[in-house]
Amino acid sequence: MSNRIIIMSYNPQEIEAKWQKIWDDEEAFEPSDSLTQKKKYILSMFPYPSGRIHMGHVRNYAIGDAIARYYRKQDYNVLHPIGWDAFGMPAENAAIKYKQHPKKWTYENIDYMKKELSALGLSFSKTREFATCDELYTRWEQEFIIKMHEAGLLYRESTTVNWCEECHTVLANEQVEEGCCWRCENEVQLKEMPGYYLDIIKYADELLDDLQTLEEKWPSQVLTMQGNWIGRSQGLEFDFELSPQSKAKLGGKFDKYTVFTTRADTIYGISYSALAAEHQIVKYIVENSLVEDKIAKKIVAMANASERDRIQADKEGYALGITVIHPLTGEEIPVWTANFVLASYGGGAVMAVPAHDERDFEFAHKYDLPIKRVICGGELPYIDEGLLENSAEFNAMKNTKAKEKIIAFMEQENIGKGKINFKLRNWGVSRQRYWGAPIPFVHCDSCGLVPEKIENLPVALPDDVEITGAGNPLDKHATWKYCTCPKCSKDAIRETDTLDTFVQSSWYQLRFATQPSKWHEVGIDKADVNYWLGVDQYIGGIEHAILHLLYARFFTKVLRDLGYHDIDEPFERLLTQGMVLMDGAKMSKSKGNTVDPDALVQKYGADTARLFTLFAAPPQKELEWNDSAVDGAFRFIRKLYDRKSKVEHRALVEIDQSTLSKESKTARVKVYEALQKSSNVYEKSFAFNTLIAACMEALNALDKQDDLGVWTEGIYIILNLLEPIIPHVANELSEELFDRENFKAVLEVKDEVFVKDSILYMVMIGGKKRAEVEVSANTSQEEILTAAKEAGAKWLKNMQIVKEIVVPNKLVNLAVKPKIGK
RNA sequence: GCGGAUGUGGUGAAAUUGGUAUACACGCUAGACUUAGGAUCUAGUGCCUUUGGCGUGGAGGUUCGACUCCUCUCAUCCGUACCA
Incomplete structure (x- = not known):
């Protein structure tokens, strides 16, 4: 057969069009509505319709699709949906730039990207697709928000x-x-x-505790990050009473303020107190010129810096010229404002113990504030455990115990109390923007904040808006916001804020599970959700490790408590994929280093695009783009396609292992090694790159032999293993060679293939590899050692063997030292 | 700053989880076939001062044995609450 004909023979465009049409016609990927079958819900995070798909999408959906197809092949009822995270800022930015309406822009983008995705042959359910900007979606989201309001959340x-x-x-x-x-x-x-x-903090404990149920199922770093983000800490809350002079100075407006500390044990070491720049007392001081102008200006600048900038900057602060009273000692303590105190945590006020806190220490050092040690131990700042000193009746007590005792004492004296604090902040869900789901409330002069009536939902966006980037278009709209109060029917003003787009992505996994025929009647269907959820495998970028995943977990729990379903956790298993890079940098339009998936599919076909993205790196890692490696993926598929000539059609023959050549035996080993690997790859490790490599090795080994039975068995198995990754060509070949029978059966590993009659032992002497010995399978340890010493005689000269280690089936290691006297 | 990860040949990576470092693929070199080659096939390919030595970001440590475990350190990436 000439090479030219081989090149002609694998025609991805033709094969892929053929199979995509078959799948469409057969509606091959619609899940069954029977809620009793064994199921798998495989979900890749839905995309934002930015205009075109990028390689990150290809990677995300190639992974999800491989898993979905794998389970479909195992007779699971598989739900593998896709939709569009369609609200958000880019649509408004595009509107400003191109003078196009966000709705038009969004839906056109969706149409275009839908075509791009379908060219990849992804096995999505088509009937469950929706965009979050569909009014039918907004309608239910608004109902949830109203119910949450009723529930006080x-x-x-x-x-x-x-x-x-x-x-x-x-x-x-x-x-x-x-x-x-x-x-x-x-x-x-x-x-x-x-x-x-x-009020996500209300759920903070459950969100934290339930992380334990996700262990081994979610990447441990995501669990750690979420745990740290929630940041539960147990501590002491108490009031600092202002000194009488300070009260007077503040015009009698303030008596005290509250601080929180996790280090109650160090309370006798307080040498100053610090307030966030936006604290009410600081504001009062600045506004009433109680500090020098120069300093007031600095404080205002500090308050105007973003939280992150402040934390990143060097420690900075200013004395406020007021003092507070230590709750236990009665000492007067100076009050400062400092950039490391965050308004959003612990009330924006801290007690400072420089001797035992690094930040407090750095600050005290810079501004020459007193430092008082209260725990015995090493160099200051000393943050480890130890016995208390300078702490009145708590002296000589272990600090961990003193923590409890001091809190108990202060509770008893009614000057403080134990408190649990969270770093987690409540979720701000309103945005002053047009392209989002309107918050379904009305402001009424008589009734206050009133939710829209359920029967009036959805509160839909007006189409006739002008988007300029200045102000909120809903607020500027001539008529939209004027309405009547749902309660008293008087004139009222509609809320013009819209919901954060994280709200939409917090319940889409529940909507997908609900049968589309019910979408008009219910937001989510309890029985459907209870059947399909949790998502058996959720796949998405590591950048969503905290916010999206935490919000979706929270929202799911709230909807559960509102009676919509009975699921505790939305995502049973999670796979976080790495970014797609080019020349070590994130692909982005501004850097001009993008690869267009369309062009790739046109040139090589979808199977090559999918194979490459799964082969180039394990999904969890970043993927470095490489054009010529794509060629390699294409060559492998073409080679596989070409080898159909080696197969005896439609007949798996019985193979007599004892009659096979060494090469044929090796080929079988390689084939079965790949098969052995596959279930762990598809179900757990997702190291598709190693499975593909194993299939390549198997094909290379098959090429070195000529047994028809071994060839047939090899191709039968390889096609089965790769079908989820390169579905078009695998189905094409399988149909032609095996009537697709090899996709129906669950393949079993034949152990006899792996039986060896001799074993190669590596011989290490002094920790270095020196020789190899081949021994028959049932050789005793002594004989192996003897053989090893013989083989390594050269390196044992003048050496004394100190220790002999035999690792069965692997190696011999002889620890040596020079003989004395030599 | 804080939280989390990653680092192995010229490149993407593999290593049965403490047991032959570099499988598989890309690239490169040489050869074959060819009018031609961005095709295909064959062979080779970690580095060096090559009877040997050195090698998994760097420096130490534990061990008969370390990419793997421990300590410190450097670089890069993700998140940091109104991007999605």
Whole structure:
């Protein structure tokens, strides 16, 4: 057969079009609605419809699709859906830039990307697809928000946001570049603004505790990150009473403030107290010129810096000229404002014990504040355990015990109490933007904040808006916000804030599980959700390790408690994939280092694109793009396709192992090694790269022999193993060679293939590899040692053997030292 | 700053979890076939001062034996709460 014909013979375009049509016609990937079959719910995180798919998507969906197809082959009822995370800022940015309506832009992008994805031959359920900007989706989300409000989980509060006075708009952190607005370069202000919050802290304990149920199922680093993020800590809360002079200085407006500490044991070591720059007392001092102008300006600048900038900056602070009274000793303690005290945690006020806290120490050192040691031990700051000193009646007590005792004592004296604090902050869900789900509330002069009536949902976005980037288009709309109060029917104002897009991605996994025929009647169906959830395998980028996954866990639990379903955790197993890089950098349009998946599919076909992305690196790792390696993936598929000529059609023959050549035996070993590997790869490790490598080795080994039976068996198994990865060509070959019978059977490993009659032992002397000996399988340890010493005689000259180690089937290690007297 | 990860040939990576470091693939070199080659096939390919020595970011340590365990350290990446 000439090479030219081989090249012509593998035609991915033709094969892929053929199979994609078959799958479409057969509706091959729609799950069954019977809720009794064994099931697998395989979900790759849904995409944001940015316009075109990128390699990160290809990777995400290639992984999910391989897993879904694997389980389908094992007769599971498989739910493998896709949808569109369709609200969000890029649509508004595009609207400003290209003068196109966000809705149009979004739905056009979805149409385009849908075509791109379908060219990859992904086995998605088509009937369950939706976009989160569909009013049918918004409708139910708004109902959930109203129910959460009824349950006391949604509240309104004022907080600081990034504000650009020029654009008259709130800026996301990513829209702030070096303290300035990304669009107009105006300096960004921090501004107080009311917003809606979901009380995730109420669920903090459950969210933390349930991480344990995910052990071994989620990557441990994600569990650690979430645990640290929730940041539960047990400590002491107490009030600092202002000294009489300070009360007077503050015009009698303040008596005291509350601080939280996890180090109650060090309370006798307090040498100052520090307040966040936005603390009410600091504000009062600045506004009433109780510090020098120069210092007031610095404090204002500090308050205006973002939290992250402040923490990253060097320690900075200013004495406020007031003092508080130590709750136990009655000493007067100076009060400072400091940039390392966060307004968002522990009330924005701390007691400072420089002797036993690194930050406090650094600050005290810089500003020459007193440092008082209260735990015996090493160099200051001393943060380890030890016995107390300078601590009145608690002296000589172990500090861990003193922690409890001091809290108990203060509770008894009614001057403090034990408290659990979380680093986790409540979830701000409102955004001053157009392209989001409207928050379904109305502001009524008589009734206050009133939820929209359920029967009036959805509160839909008006289409006729002008998006300029200045202000909130909903707020500026001529008529939209004017409405009547659902309660008293008087004139009222509609809420113009919309929901954070994380809200939509917090329940989509429940919506997918609900049969589409019910989508008009219910948001999520209890029986459906109880059957399909948790998601048996969730796949997505590591960048979502904290926020999205935590919010989705929280939302799922809340909906459970509101009676919508009975599931505790939405994602049973999680796989976090690494980024796709080019020349060591994240692919991005601005760097011009993108690879267009469309072009790749056109040139090589979807199977090659999928094979390459799974072969190039394990999914958990970053994937470095390499054009010529793609060629290699293509060559492997073509080679596999070509080898169909080696197969006896439709007939698996019985193989007599004893009659096979050495090469044929090796080939069988390689084939069965690949098979042996496969279930662990598809179900647990997801190291597709090693499975593909094993299949390549098997094919290479098959090529070195010519036994028809071994060839047939080899191709039969390899096609089965690779079908989830390269489904088009695998189905094509399997149909032609085996009537696709090899996809139906569960293949079993034949142990006799691995039986060896001799074993190669490596001989190490003094920890270095020196020789090899081949012995028959039942050789005794003594004989192996003798053989090893013989083989390594050269290195044993003048050496004394100190220790002999035999690792069965592997190696002999002889520990040696020079003979004395030589 | 804080939290989490990653680091192995020229490149992407593998290593049965403490037991022959570099499987598989890319690239490169040489050869074969060819009018031609961005095709295919064959052989070779960690590094060096090559009877040997050195090698898994760097420095120590534990062990008969370390990519794997421990301590310290450097670099890169992810997240850091209004990007998704």
